[in-house]
Amino acid sequence: MLTAIIEKEIREILGSAKFGIxxxxxxxxxxxxxxxGAMNYKSSVEQYNAAKAQNLxxxxxxxxxxxxxQHRIFMPPQPLAALVxxxxxxxxxxxxxxxxxxxxxxxxxxxxxxxxxxxxxLDLTFIFQIVLSLFAILLGYDAVCGEKERGxxxxxxxxAVPRATYILGKLIGSFxxxxxxxxxAILLGCLLLPLLGVSLxxxxxxxxxxxxxxxxxxxxxxLSISVxxxxxxxxxxxxxxxxxxxxxxxxxxxxxxxxxxxxRAVDVxxxxxxxxxxxxxxxxxxxxxxxxxxxxxxxENHDPTMMMDLFNAYMDSLSQIRESKMNEFxxxxxxxxxxxxxxxxxxxxxxxxxxPTASLTLAAxxxxxxxxxxxxxxxxxxxxxxxxxxxxxxxxxxMNITGGMFIVQSDGEEQEPxxxxxxxxxxxxxxxxxxxxxxxxxxxxxxxLFNLVFFIGAFVSFTRYDVR
Amino acid sequence: MAENxxxxxxxxLEAENLTKRYEDGVLALDHINFAVQPGEIFVMLGxxxxxxxxxxxxxxxxxEPSEGExxxxxxxxxxxxxxxxxxxxxxxxxxMLYGNFSAIQNLDYFSKLGGxxxxxxxxxxDVLLRxxxxxxxxxxxxxxYSKGMRQKCGIAIAILKGAPAILLDEPTSGLDPKAGHxxxxxxxxxxxxxxxxxxxxxxxxxxxxxxxxxxxxNQGQIxxxxxxxxxxxxxxxxxxxxxxxxxxxxxxxx
Numbered sequence: 001m002l003t004a005i006i007e008k009e010i011r012e013i014l015g016s017a018k019f020g021i022x023x024x025x026x027x028x029x030x031x032x033x034x035x036x037g038a039m040n041y042k043s044s045v046e047q048y049n050a051a052k053a054q055n056l057x058x059x060x061x062x063x064x065x066x067x068x069x070q071h072r073i074f075m076p077p078q079p080l081a082a083l084v085x086x087x088x089x090x091x092x093x094x095x096x097x098x099x100x101x102x103x104x105x106x107x108x109x110x111x112x113x114x115x116x117x118x119x120x121x122l123d124l125t126f127i128f129q130i131v132l133s134l135f136a137i138l139l140g141y142d143a144v145c146g147e148k149e150r151g152x153x154x155x156x157x158x159x160a161v162p163r164a165t166y167i168l169g170k171l172i173g174s175f176x177x178x179x180x181x182x183x184x185a186i187l188l189g190c191l192l193l194p195l196l197g198v199s200l201x202x203x204x205x206x207x208x209x210x211x212x213x214x215x216x217x218x219x220x221x222x223l224s225i226s227v228x229x230x231x232x233x234x235x236x237x238x239x240x241x242x243x244x245x246x247x248x249x250x251x252x253x254x255x256x257x258x259x260x261x262x263x264r265a266v267d268v269x270x271x272x273x274x275x276x277x278x279x280x281x282x283x284x285x286x287x288x289x290x291x292x293x294x295x296x297x298x299x300e301n302h303d304p305t306m307m308m309d310l311f312n313a314y315m316d317s318l319s320q321i322r323e324s325k326m327n328e329f330x331x332x333x334x335x336x337x338x339x340x341x342x343x344x345x346x347x348x349x350x351x352x353x354x355x356p357t358a359s360l361t362l363a364a365x366x367x368x369x370x371x372x373x374x375x376x377x378x379x380x381x382x383x384x385x386x387x388x389x390x391x392x393x394x395x396x397x398x399m400n401i402t403g404g405m406f407i408v409q410s411d412g413e414e415q416e417p418x419x420x421x422x423x424x425x426x427x428x429x430x431x432x433x434x435x436x437x438x439x440x441x442x443x444x445x446x447x448x449l450f451n452l453v454f455f456i457g458a459f460v461s462f463t464r465y466d467v468r
Numbered sequence: 469m470a471e472n473x474x475x476x477x478x479x480x481l482e483a484e485n486l487t488k489r490y491e492d493g494v495l496a497l498d499h500i501n502f503a504v505q506p507g508e509i510f511v512m513l514g515x516x517x518x519x520x521x522x523x524x525x526x527x528x529x530x531x532e533p534s535e536g537e538x539x540x541x542x543x544x545x546x547x548x549x550x551x552x553x554x555x556x557x558x559x560x561x562x563x564m565l566y567g568n569f570s571a572i573q574n575l576d577y578f579s580k581l582g583g584x585x586x587x588x589x590x591x592x593x594d595v596l597l598r599x600x601x602x603x604x605x606x607x608x609x610x611x612x613y614s615k616g617m618r619q620k621c622g623i624a625i626a627i628l629k630g631a632p633a634i635l636l637d638e639p640t641s642g643l644d645p646k647a648g649h650x651x652x653x654x655x656x657x658x659x660x661x662x663x664x665x666x667x668x669x670x671x672x673x674x675x676x677x678x679x680x681x682x683x684x685x686n687q688g689q690i691x692x693x694x695x696x697x698x699x700x701x702x703x704x705x706x707x708x709x710x711x712x713x714x715x716x717x718x719x720x721x722x
Contacts, residue, residue, distance in 0.1 A: 004580035008566075015568040151564025155622075158528050158558035159581040159629070160550040468530045 001161065002169050009173025013139065019181075022135050026127075027185045033127050034189035037082035038196040044077035051094065059420040065396040068418075070098030073385055073426040075105075075378050078369055079198050080207055083124040086361075086370025095382040097389045103382050105375065124189075125364050128215035129357050132182070133222045133251060137243045139178060140226025142236035143170055144462060149236055157467045167462045171227055171455060178223065179216050186212055203433050207367045210437070210444075214367070217447040218360040222247075224454035231461040254355035262348035268340045274333050281329050285322045292318050338376075345372060353443070356450050363443035369430040371439075381428055388424045396422075478542060479503035480555075480633040480664035481510070481527065485536030488522050488688075496522040498688040499536065502681075506632065507662040509655065511675040513708065514685035520668035522688070524637045527666070528558060540633055554583065557629040561638040563622030567611035571596055571621050574610060575628060582629040591628070599624045600650050616647035623654055634658060636667040640674055652678050676704050684711050 013019050055072045062068060074094050081088040092105030144167075147153040156166065190208070193200065200208065226243055233239040296314050298307045352358030365371040396418075431439075481504035488497040497519045504510040512520045525531045526538040529549035537544040540552040565574040575592045579585075596606050599620040610618065619639060626634050636655065640648040648671075655678060659665060669675055675682055682699065684692040684707075692711045699707070 001581065001583070004577060004585075008577045011573070012566060012568060150567075151560065151562060152566060154530070154560060155558065155564065155578065155625075156581055157530070158553065158556070158635075159578070160554040160583065161581055162550065466530070468525060 002165050002172075005161075005166060005169025006173040006176070009170055010177045013174060013177045018138060019177075022138055023181050023185075026131060026135055026182065027188070029122070029127050029131055030124075030182075030185045030189050031192065033122050033124050034083070034192045035196065036122055037124070038193055038198045041077055041079050041082035041198055042196070044082070048074055048077055056420045056423075059418060059423075062418050063416065065393060065418055068393075070096045071389060071423060072096050073382060076428050078430065079193070079200050080204055080211075080368040081370045082198075083208070084211060084364045084368035084370055085123045085125070086365030086368060087372050087374050088370040091375040091378065095378070095385075097382065097386045103379070103386060105378050105382065124211070124215070125361060128218055128360060128364075129251060132215065132219045133247060133357070136178070136219050136222035137226050137240075137247060140174060140223045141230055141239045141243050143174065143227045144230040144465065145233050145239050146230065146236045148234060148467065153467045163463050163465075164459065167227070167231070167459055171224070171458065174223060174227070175220055179219070182216065182219065183212075206433060207369075207436065210440075211364045211367050214360060214363045214440070214444055214447065217444065217451065218356055221356045221447055221450040221454065224451050224458060228454045228458040228461060231458050231465055234466070250355040251357045255352045255358045255361070258351035258354075258358070259348045261351055262344050265347055266340060266344035268344050269333075269337055271337075274337055277333060278326075278330055282326055285326055289318055289322050353446055356447055359443035359446045359450075363440035363447070366431075366440040366443075367436050369436065373431070377431065378428065381426075385424075385426050392422075392424050479505050479539075480541050481635075481666050482539040482542075483523065483526075483536070484539070486523065486526060486533055486538055487535035488519075488526060488531060489534045496688050497526070497533075500685075500688075500690050502683060502690065502693065504633070504664040504666050504681075506664050507659055508680045509659055509665045509667060509678050510681045510683070511679035512666070512668040512683050512685050512690075513670065513672065513675045514668075515670055515712070517687075518685040519688040520685055521637055524558075524635050524666070524668060527556065527635055528553065555631050556633045556635060557582070557626035557631040558635045559619070559622040559626050559637070559639050561641045562615065563618045565610050565618060565621055568609055570607045570609055571601060571613075571624075572606050574621060575624060578625045579628045582625075582631075584628060584630065587628060592624075595624045595627050596621075599627070599654055616643050616650075619643060619647070619651060623651065627658070632662075633664045633666070636665060638669050639667065640669065640671060648674065672705050672708055684708055686712060 051072070051074050055074075059068060072094050078088070089109035092107050093109065094107050095103050095105050097103060142149070144153070147156070157163075225246060226239075229242050229246070230236070230239045233242060293315075296311060298310070349358070349362060353362075362371065366373075483500050483502050485499045485501060486497055487495075487499050489495045500519070500523065502510060512518075512523060514520055522531070523538070526533050527540060527545055529545040529552065532546045537546070539545070541555045543552040543555070545552040566577070569577070572589060572592045575596070576587070579587050579592075593603065593606060597603065601617060601620045601624070605613070605617065610621070613621070622639070639655075640651050643651060652674060655665060655667070659680075667678070676696070676699070679696050681693065681695055682704070683690045692707075
């Protein structure tokens with residue numbers, strides 16, 4: 001009997017105009033998201049290569065490594081970021097590693113092309129979050145109450161049909177049909193990637209497969225909610241209205257409201273405030289530095305070379321002390337802000353997880369490497385690179401690049417140009433797959449739990465449903 | 469010997485003190501009693517709100533009785549609904565099937581719900597021809613069917629279920645005279661197959677044409693119940709009007 005109900009459900013969905021129209025729209029949108037993602041990725045790769053080449057070109061003609069004011073590092077484009085953009089377009093994609101003590105990521109996609117920030121991208125998460133959740137509602141809102149309105153429920157239950165079997169058949173039938181249809185559309189999209197010249201590594205394919213699986217789990221949540229609502233209402237119009245309200249609250253309100261609430265609950269000092277504190281402290285240090293410079297006493301024999309060496313060494317030590325104090329102060333402020341920010345994020349995310357949309361976003365972006373952590377990850381790798389860069393410069397120049405002043409001597413001889421290829425290469429390491437999986441398992445679990453709760457809800461509610 | 473006779477003649481459909489009071493206090497059915505034997509057509513005649521559909525709903529366990537029992541082949545519907553429903557088929561006033569499915573597909577689905585997985589397309593074709601549905605319509609989607617055609621599909625589904633009892637809830641309501649006549653002929657043929665049929669209607673003419681027993685219902689009570697043979701010489705319409713006019717909430721005759 002269960003098979004008969006499942007078969008009927010599949011046949012009924014496939015034969016409906018509603019399915020034809022919504023599924024057709026879904027195929028177009030899914031393929032479009034893959035196409036747009038692939039095109040964006042290719043364009044990002046071109047920009048990345050051009051920026052790297054330009055960075056190296058700036059070194060051409062330099063004859064001393066000391067003349068190198070700064071070196072830029074770039075976050076390489078990730079193919080999955082084109083499909084699940086997450087925070088990748090909001091954070092800076094380049095860091096200038098130079099003599100100043102602090103580094104910061106700059107030139108985000110949205111700061112360069114603000115138009116994209118207005119409407120955002122048509123990526124795979126958008127399709128899942130908005131389109132597929134609506135698709136699930138459209139196809140599930142009248143699963144039970146619609147049958148009642150049409151009169152088929154009464155005839156069905158004039159037979160010896162256990163209610164549990166009936167609702168199980170409906171859920172399985174709807175889920176299998178719609179998920180199979182979506183998987184086909186997504187597989188077509190996946191085929192587009194290599195055809196458009198985007199090659200994914202094995203690790204990335206695994207990540208994409210889990211992202212798609214998570215998206216389908218999210219779709220199933222909305223399908224279960226729809227079936228559940230259709231078992232607590234007796235008119236399909238009421239069910240549809242109820243589901244629209246749930247959709248708006250879940251998809252649009254809860255994630256945004258949770259960020260606002262977390263902002264109220266956890267105070268994070270503004271960047272400007274921190275910058276002002278740093279500037280005041282730096283000014284004070286500089287004044288101390290200048291006083292200390294006056295304390296330098298040249299040797300009595302007045303040998304200019306020896307004096308210069310001693311002066312440089314003295315200045316170097318002063319700079320190091322100043323730098324160390326400034327770094328310590330900055331680090332303390334930054335760490336405090338960072339810690340508060342992390343607490344705020346955690347509060348916001350935990351509140352947002354009331355909505356399945358938030359869980360999908362958090363899991364998908366974590367798996368795609370475009371979660372909010374991308375900023376910290378790039379920054380930390382920039383810090384690491386800065387140390388490598390400093391070691392390299394010290395090796396080449398014998399000086400600490402963080403020093404405030406250099407007096408470069410020239411003996412008048414023509415010098416050989418520096419070789420840019422000697423520069424240490426910057427390598428961005430995305431989060432390992434195992435760590436991404438561990439980080440997203442909670443949200444995947446929450447989506448599974450949502451499914452279970454609404455499935456049981458539909459089941460229990462239907463056992464009391466008036467089928468007349 | 470007495471036990472054997474009782475077994476053979478046990479009614480397939482029985483209402484015993486069947487009462488239904490809804491949550492809002494409305495008494496929809498008030499201690500009604502009747503029995504339908506194999507090969508008998510029992511007709512409930514009455515106006516809107518008389519309790520005819522509630523009686524059928526109680527047999528199908530769509531609602532639970534407040535008192536008494538509705539039994540199908542000796543099984544109380546509210547106690548073991550699945551076993552009871554296994555022994556009954558149902559045709560409603562307005563048979564609603566899946567509009568995107570053909571008649572054959574609808575028959576196939578509802579037969580399987582009725583526990584019959586052994587039918588072939590030929591079986592479906594034969595039964596559809598028997599109920600008077602032309603072969604060219606068998607594979608057409610039901611959304612284009614007239615009410616008469618859908619009622620024919622409904623009775624075909626009931627036949628295919630092979631249940632010993634059939635509940636008909638105003639099955640000829642809204643049908644044109646020819647379709648109504650064809651339907652009644654089908655019901656008569658089912659009676660020949662010893663089916664026990666409980667039919668509700670407010671069509672006095674049809675009731676007289678088909679019934680073995682007629683019960684006039686009003687305000688949830690059976691106010692008159694007679695064998696058709698007892699009414700042979702009577703004008704049923706006059707009788708109906710007389711009972712309805714004389715009824716003030718008390719049973720006139722049972």
